[in-house]
Amino acid sequence: YSGPNHPLWKGGHYQEYRSFFLQSGVIQKCKLCGSEDKRVLVVHHKDKKRNNNKVKNLIWLCLNCHHLIHHYEEKVK
Secondary structure, eight states: OOGGGSTTOOSSTHHHHHHHHHHTTOOOOOTTTOOOOTTSEEEEETTSOTTOOOGGGEEEEEHHHHHHHHHOHHHHO
């Protein structure tokens, strides 16, 4: 389940900011737990606006921490 076949597909914008963030030189490491496993790292928009792809708005999160941020944000803080 990837790309348009994935139930959470948003139209293909993820490739743009992920490759841009990779080229920015920010170390691939989860901002919360410190995981460096590149297989589980995703790019998260701090302001939750997918069109704001400035480097200062993007962070690396592992899949687990990304889920926590979106569903339990108050407890994570």
